[in-house]
Amino acid sequence: MTSMKKVFIACMTLSIVFLLAACGNGDSQADGKTEIEFFNQKKEMQTTLQEIIKDFEEENPDITVKFTNVPDAGTVLKTRISSGDIPDIINIYPQNADFQAWANSDIFTDLTGKDYLNNLTEGAAEAYAINDKVYSVPLTSNAWGFFYNVDKFEELNLEVPKTWDDFEQLIKDIQGKEETPFALSLTQEDAWTLNGYHQLAWATTNGGYEGANNALVFSPKGSIKVGNADFDAVADQLDLLNGTGQKNATGASYEDAIATFANQEALILPNGTWALPAVQNQNPEFEIGMFAYPGQEEGQELTVGAADLALSIAMDSENQEAAEKFVEYMTSKEAMQKYYDVDGSPTSVTSVDTEGKFSETAGVTQYVFTDQQIVWLQKDWTSEETFHHLTVEYVNSQDRDQLATNLNNFFDTMK
Amino acid sequence: MKRKGSILSYLFLGIGFILIFIPLYMTVISSFKETYQITGDFFGLPNPFTLGNFQRILSDGITQYFFNSTLISVISICLITFFIPMAAFSIARNISKNKAFALMYSFLILGIFVPFQVIMIPITTMMTKLGLSNIPGLIILYLAYAVPQTLFLYVGYIKTGVPAELDEAAEIDGCGKFKMYFSIAFPLMKPMHATALIINALWIWNDFLLPLLILNKDSSNWTLPLFQYNYQGQYFNDFGPSFASYVVGIVVILIVYLIFQKSIISGMTSGSVK
């Protein structure tokens, strides 16, 4: 009994001391340096960004950068912005609905006409302008396409498809040679992996970004129907994924699909350029290549992609000048060369030397910043996740009526 | 007859044990594998066997997060064990005499079935505005959200485990309610303390969402689950160190259970009246 009492008293003392200590604990900003917070969403690049920040701090001894990396960054950012606690510099994807809503309500600083925007490919920043104002500095771009096993393709005399018909034939040939065409993850959780496929199906059948969104989101309510030429064509293209994946594809996670491809159990991995490091982590014993989503005719290949590393500055930030200095530094060759050499996504910073690097993804990245790249269609949507889910649901079920209903349910709320 | 029964028992318990053991075994095995092997060959034995994951989590500062998690769990549990049984005692004694307490009881336990996701955004905003986006703030929230279920369990226990006759006896001895509660009623609830402690410790130790929302600013404040989850990027999951840190988390909570297991089981035996 007495030991219980002792434990109890110890506990209470500890709690009280701790709570008191915590209450008296104010912010300490002793050394007179300006501190800016950089909120990062690209966790894969944490180490490299840390190095770049170090370089920056050496060049600007009066500024310290607080580098914030959190798990589940999207959720955290949303709650932080809605409670008015906005980081000075944010790595945020300017094609997403969140960004656009925030830009519209003056969360970000207007960067239109800043000198350092000239360090980027012409029009790169303007592509994401909201009401003709630039709120985001896009530094790299991702791109979606098909990874393939170059060695196996050579061994089996297979060729990269140039048209959609070629592609269908290719899949038949692969199956004819007793190989599995696709490494897929057809679960609701990892449904995002096929987002690019479904979007490109709409874009190639409807002549690009505008055509696709005119059919999907700028059409009257309930107008997506079985029997519409474009709907049927899209559904046909989605059908190519049914039954052509590895065994267990319906329950496979993103990592499982990567492992299947890397272990040569399937020859094609539909995914974005971001998957390359994960594939390489598996030490594949073959050469990796990529090809873009084929169109109806040769030369109509498309890729979908948008800003990957893109920086915005908070309007509320008390350190506008320091924040801008950092953003400006990020558009320099010194910073972005370091970044590019690790990440490999096409960069909009023109001074970066990209010659002959990252040949694995070149088959897709060659189209980035050309008119054969479209921006992710969700730029004009209010959300996207349901779209991922319904894509996978259709691939698994082949129920076209349900697909049409799901698409209408999803887009009708935005119309 | 008796022999047959015990063979059956062993068989049943043995099958159950295998079912339990496999996932645990996978966790431990995976912590000795490189990430590429976990992704590529999940069920295989570690080849090569590596301690690299444990070295990695050590150098990534797991001790700090371990300390934070321990601090948060211990203080929260202390506060929970102080405030909630007290309230439960008051309610159990007054509920039939006083309508106000019946009302307060409903008021306190209504939150029990509401998913936390429902109040997630307002609560985060509120904590930021109150300047409580820190460890003390998190502890306060744990105390608040432990109330419905823990209170319910205590009230049920007190009705049978701490008979009202004891109060009267104490009053005759000249004991005030405070003294009566702390010196007689509180110790009598020992088995319930152990049960509530395990339930709440499991929850707080493994909780991810609340620390994520409240402690997201300064990574030096993080808890173990945030640290574990931080190895999972959107496009690349570093499973090796994650599994190593899972193992560390499991070992701790198992030790806590072993310490309190006896109190729960034997305590309920001796303390039971009917």
Place this chain on the structure above:
Amino acid sequence: MKKDNVFNRNWGYIFVFVPVALQLVFFYLPMLQGFFYSLTDWTGLTPDYNMVGLENFQRMLTDQKFIKSIGFTLFFTLGLIVGEIVLGIVIARFLNRKMKGVNFFRTAYFFPAVLSTVTLGLIFKQIFNYGLPQLGESLGIGFLEQNLIANEQTVFWGVLFVALWQGVAMPVVIFLAGLQSIPKDVLEAASIDGASNGQRFLHIELPYLLPSVSMVFIMALKAGLTAFDLIFALTGGGPADKTTTLGLLVYNYAFNNNQYGYANAIAVVLFITIAVISVLQIRLSKRFEV
């Protein structure tokens, strides 16, 4: 003794003060805010919104996802309650026998409770997708050859299995404690009378277990109605939204679909339903007590 009279007279209120204040500030205040937002079309992103009256509540009536999700949550909760009570008692009775090594099993059966749900999701996904199908193939059991949590017909049972795998650990401990609380002489009398296993359970053990049953019942009800983590890690609510719980649905609407107002409307309906049921339940149980 006279000095602390004020305290002693109001001890009841002093004892409940802290929990009541905490619930008021950290639960009811945000709930109240939620009530307000449920009448708006707020996206959760920017400060501006419009009042839309009861539109969000009307939309719920035709929202297939909401209806699906209620169905799943109810069945899942029911499965959890029945499973935890039945399995919990069966296992606890085995663990209550006097035999060698039983202490080892008592500890082992608590293991599942210590794994975090994230780990659990990762591991069981692998087991369902690769482990079980392999087993099914080598044993020739066709049913096992497919992935049970990727198939719309079987996913419910797969998810329930994993939830029970972890969820039954704590009930076992509670039931075991209940069984141990039966006085020795009662048990001896029964064995002298030659009571069968079933008789012994029904007439002797069950009455002693009733408090434990009601405790486990509430815990399972809570775990079912608020289920989130495990589902999130295991199936993400799929396939085809077959396993989306109400918690997950609210989360998805609020954070992924940017329909914070609508998400709150669901939350409000959920809260009111639960409140009404709880109050009725408290009333009813009081009537039976007397």
